[in-house]
Amino acid sequence: MTDREYDGSSSTERDVLGEIIQAAGRRPAPRREDYDDVLSASRAAWQQKVGWVRRRRRSYALAASVAAAALLVTASLQWFQPRQAIAVAMVLQGATEILAPDSDSWRPLSRADALYPGTQLRTVGGGRIALDLSLGTSLRINAGTRLTLESDERIALARGTIYLDSGPGVQTKQIVVATAHGNVRDIGTQFEVASEALTLRVRVREGRVEIDDAANGTGIRADAEEQVMLRGAGPVERTTIARDAAVWSWTEALAPAQAVNGRSAYDVLNWVARETGRRLRFADAAAELQARGSILQGNQELSPAEALQVATTTSALSYQITGGEILITRR
Numbered sequence: 001m002t003d004r005e006y007d008g009s010s011s012t013e014r015d016v017l018g019e020i021i022q023a024a025g026r027r028p029a030p031r032r033e034d035y036d037d038v039l040s041a042s043r044a045a046w047q048q049k050v051g052w053v054r055r056r057r058r059s060y061a062l063a064a065s066v067a068a069a070a071l072l073v074t075a076s077l078q079w080f081q082p083r084q085a086i087a088v089a090m091v092l093q094g095a096t097e098i099l100a101p102d103s104d105s106w107r108p109l110s111r112a113d114a115l116y117p118g119t120q121l122r123t124v125g126g127g128r129i130a131l132d133l134s135l136g137t138s139l140r141i142n143a144g145t146r147l148t149l150e151s152d153e154r155i156a157l158a159r160g161t162i163y164l165d166s167g168p169g170v171q172t173k174q175i176v177v178a179t180a181h182g183n184v185r186d187i188g189t190q191f192e193v194a195s196e197a198l199t200l201r202v203r204v205r206e207g208r209v210e211i212d213d214a215a216n217g218t219g220i221r222a223d224a225e226e227q228v229m230l231r232g233a234g235p236v237e238r239t240t241i242a243r244d245a246a247v248w249s250w251t252e253a254l255a256p257a258q259a260v261n262g263r264s265a266y267d268v269l270n271w272v273a274r275e276t277g278r279r280l281r282f283a284d285a286a287a288e289l290q291a292r293g294s295i296l297q298g299n300q301e302l303s304p305a306e307a308l309q310v311a312t313t314t315s316a317l318s319y320q321i322t323g324g325e326i327l328i329t330r331r
Contacts, residue, residue, distance in 0.1 A: 085114035086152040087131045087139070090256040094127030096141070115149055122146040123160070130254040137175055138165040140254040154178060161194040163251040168206075168274070181230055182214040189224075190274075192251070200230040205243050205277055243277035244324045252276060257301035265315040266291040268307050273326055275304040283329040290330060291315060 089096075089111050098109040101118035109121065115131070123129060123145050131139040134152045141147065145160025155162070156178045164175055166186055177184040177193045181200035184193050189207020194200070202211060204222045211220040215233040222228045222238075229237040241247065255275045260268050269291060273280035282288040294315035302310060312319045312328065320327045 083116050084134075085116055086134045087115040087119075087149055089113060089115075089129060090132045090138075091128075091130035091140075091254050093129070093254065094143070095124040096127045096129045097122050097124055117149065117151050119149045120146070121149070128250070128254055130256055132256065133175075135173060135175070136167060138256065139163075140165075140251050142250055150178075157193060157195045159195060159197075161192060163190070163192045163254075165190045165274075180214075182212040184212075185210045191222075192248075198232060201227065203227045203241055203247070205248060206274075242324060245277075248277055252304060255304055257303055258307060259299070259301050260296040260307060260310060261299050263296055264292055265294040265296060265311040265317065268296060268311040269326070269328065272304045272308045272311070276326075277324075278321065279325040281325050281327050283327060287317065287328050287330045291317060291328060 089109060092109070092111060096109040097106045098113060098115075099106050099120040099122075101116055106122070109129070115121075121129070121141065123141055123143050126143045128143055129141045131141070133139055137152075139155070140163040142161040142163070145162060146158045147160070147162065148156040148158070150156050153173055154176045158180075162177065164177070164186060166175055166188055168188070175186045179193065179195040179200055181195060184191075184202055187208045187210065189209060190205040191207070191209050192201075192203040192205070194202075200211075202209060202222050204224050204226050206224050208224065209222050211222060211228065211230070213220050213230060213236070215230070220228060220230075220236055225241055225243055227239045227241045229239075231237070252275055258268070258271060266288070269280055282291070291311075294311075294317075296311060296314055298310075308319060308326070311317075316331050318329050318331055320329070
């Protein structure tokens with residue numbers, strides 16, 4: 001058999017295929033019942049497919065509803081979360097007024113008031129006040145001062161004089177005092193800020209502060225026992241100021257009274273020295289050891305002057321204030 005006999009275009013092969021088709025005859029038509037069975041099966045498959053799609057869409061809709069509800073609950077919890085107070089009044093001398101964040105009228109401040117972010121304060125007449133911030137910083141506000149407690153780390157001083165004591169050592173968080181002349185940042189320190197229309201005065205008793213000079217666009221550093229005065233775009237004026245200078249006396253008068261019960265005389269004497277800006281010195285090691293071992297009793301809360309007297313008297317010690325220091329000796 002040659003290759004030509006297998007050529008699909010040959011007349012011989014076309015005749016053979018025709019004979020095969022004719023021999024097969026016409027296929028019988030499907031019965032009506034067969035059509036119905038196929039149609040029913042197709043409809044069932046289609047309905048199953050549509051139902052699955054609908055169920056999937058309902059599942060997506062339900063999931064979306066649950067997610068939306070969760071977001072709503074979360075937002076509601078955040079909205080209704082109780083506000084956290086950032087300060088409380090410790091000492092009130094004279095009159096101070098408060099403008100709460102949710103109020104439009106000033107009223108007298110009381111020791112019972114909790115102070116929240118956005119609270120405004122102003123001292124009236126010769127009024128003064130000492131606050132305890134939630135960070136542990138003591139904020140003391142002199143007469144003729146108006147400010148806003150923006151947070152426990154930021155105070156907007158509109159006018160007047162404030163003093164801050166953030167405790168000894170370097171703090172993990174800085175306190176910022178914002179004024180029209182620039183911002184003042186503490187580096188674990190005691191310092192005073194006085195802001196008026198044309199001047200900014202910063203006094204550092206202990207530690208260091210950094211000042212952003214808004215008028216000149218420069219940074220200024222002020223160290224312990226230094227006063228910096230800014231007058232607009234003029235030159236920076238620096239002077240020396242002792243830690244026990246009389247200009248600090250108003251801050252000592254606002255020092256929150258301290259409970260001494262269960263504390264050592266040594267601890268109380270160190271607090272007195274810090275509040276008065278003096279250095280604590282013991283005449284000898286025996287006097288220091290006696291102060292460390294003397295535990296004070298009594299539930300009274302004392303001012304620095306009172307605490308100095310009690311701590312030395314009950315510990316059989318004596319004190320002498322001279323040359324910017326408190327000298328402690330044994331009796």
